[in-house]
């Protein structure tokens with residue numbers, strides 16, 4: 126290995142790695158904020174420190190620990206795709222494992238990915254009781270590529286290694302201890318505990334090398350791999366990386382370590398070079414970028430939010446409240462009548478209890494969350510709230526009336542938010558005396574579960590109000606994205622062209638099943654018609670069964686309101702399984718005949734062009750108009766709000782993969798059929814013509 130030579134040549138002036146002695150234990154400390162990613166300088170420093178320990182007869186054991194918020198959170202993702210820099214992480218981990226003196230990892234925060242692999246290279250692992258350990262590479266479309274797929278099953282067992290690598294979910298210190306991944310859990314000052322542990326094991330030989338262990342991988346029933354794949358088939362649908370992780374762990378049980386790591390590397394490089402990992406790595410940074418507000422004046426400070434008011438205890442109001450309650454923020458929830466209030470709070474309690482039944486919460490946590498809730502019929506009780514979220518009926522007059530009431534009650538400086546999905550925030554703001562305090566907080570249903578939060582910035586929204594809503598969103602576990610004011614903001618606005626074209630395609634000859642299948646094969650959780658049935662075909666219906674202007678009206682008029690009625694675009698059996706409906710087919714054909722639409726065979730390709738390419742076009746308009754701050758924000762909205770497959774990055778990243786000229790060509794092919802509903806985004810045309818892209 127050339128690393129020792131390069132350590133002399135390339136050593137940075139200030140290394141993130143430092144060492145200090147405690148008796149005969151050498152403590153190697155990393156300080157590479159924010160997350161101690163294993164960048165080149167860290168890797169180099171580690172190798173040098175190991176060499177220093179080997180050369181020093183006064184050192185009998187080593188501790189590797191990190192300063193700051195966390196143990197190594199993985200390889201440095203910003204280095205991916207750039208020319209590799211020596212020493213490579215796999216070699217660093219091998220160097221640690223082959224150290225002739227015992228090495229103890231002292232883990233706090235999160236030991237993730239390459240960080241866990243470093244810990245697995247150590248001969249022992251001591252963890253703080255709040256530490257979390259995991260291999261999230263799969264979420265980047267990768268697998269642990271520094272020996273992790275081969276060492277982890279040898280240390281933690283095959284089943285645990287499968288779960289950790291293929292799902293990417295981290296485990297807590299206790300679970301890690303129970304499966305053998307951690308040797309000791311400690312509380313309080315971590316490094317002194319790790320040093321004490323190192324002193325205990327300094328003379329133990331042979332050294333416990335993870336790569337040499339056989340006990341956990343011997344006699345493994347080979348059916349475990351297929352079973353695991355089947356159990357998780359739905360979760361892994363469309364993704365390449367989970368399957369490669371399973372394959373790599375299986376190899377660990379079939380081949381010697383030295384061969385296993387070669388296979389692991391091959392699989393890692395294949396994934397790294399693939400489009401899915403590129404999309405997932407892009408998305409990792411897109412999600413983090415979304416939290417950054419463009420043009421925010423320097424020194425903007427968030428307003429304190431100690432108490433939240435929610436108006437409306439319906440499905441949305443209840444779900445919204447739960448987010449704050451779960452984060453320990455008291456909520457005053459207001460309703461018009463006692464019955465609606467009781468029903469709403471009852472649903473919230475039942476939702477919490479259902480989570481407790483699944484083991485996600487303790488009974489005590491349920492009571493604690495519900496204890497933060499103050500239900501009331503009295504609007505005046507909102508007076509001491511720092512943020513008030515309105516979640517009433519989606520109608521401008523109703524919203525204005527509610528805002529008018531809040532205006533009279535809310536304390537000065539309180540942020541006044543509307544949960545509207547479509548309506549004009551500026552119009553609402555203009556109707557009260559303090560437009561600077563008004564913004565949109567558009568939660569997605571079910572609001573206690575869906576991660577997306579569109580924070581809508583009105584023309585007069587104060588910077589500090591916007592910052593507060595964004596930070597609060599993060600605090601309650603959401604992924605907040607800034608959106609400008611327009612009909613439907615980012616997400617729902619892009620849904621509209623899809624819906625218009627999907628409905629037209631029905632009349633022209635496609636079936637709901639065909640259109641839905643194309644979307645599911647693309648990777649969406651469901652197609653537009655299954656989604657309509659789930660959400661309710663009657664949403665937004667004018668409620669007049671004699672006024673039939675489109676297929677949707679016709680379905681509503683005969684009570685086909687979707688899953689809740691057992692019939693919508695599909696028929697549903699008692700287990701809510703859908704089947705094609707001859708009635709619907711008849712309605713569609715009847716409408717086509719009445720409107721003189723000639724029916725023909727529709728290709729899957731046309732469906733993609735008319736429903737997905739049009740979304741890209743709308744996304745481009747959204748960018749052009751400044752409704753979204755950046756293309757990657759559009760992608761974050763669609764991945765978190767509508768289940769766009771993350772392995773395709775989001776609509777704008779996907780458009781770049783397809784090629785913008787190809788998108789434009791496809792739209793031109795369909796332009797005549799889509800008129801008058803369709804018009805081109807100038808930004809899309811310009812970018813395509815200049816060979817540019819949205820996200821790369």
Ligand code: 3H9
Pocket residue numbers: 159160162195198199200201202203214215235237238239240242261262265267268269270271273410413414
């Ligand atoms: C790997 O290890 C491959 C190996 O198996 C094989 C190699 C051969 N690199 O999330 P936050 C940045 S793959 C570079 O907001 P939190 C992040 O972009 C890696 N940068 O903080 C952000 O920057 P900015 C496997 C990284 O407290 C800042 O740190 N590991 C990395 O909410 C703060 O991040 C993972 O996938 C990184 N690895 O959460 C773990 N990680 O401030 C990924 C973070 O400029 N990381 N940054 O926007 C995480 O899951 C979370 O960051 C963590 C902290 C839980 C650690």
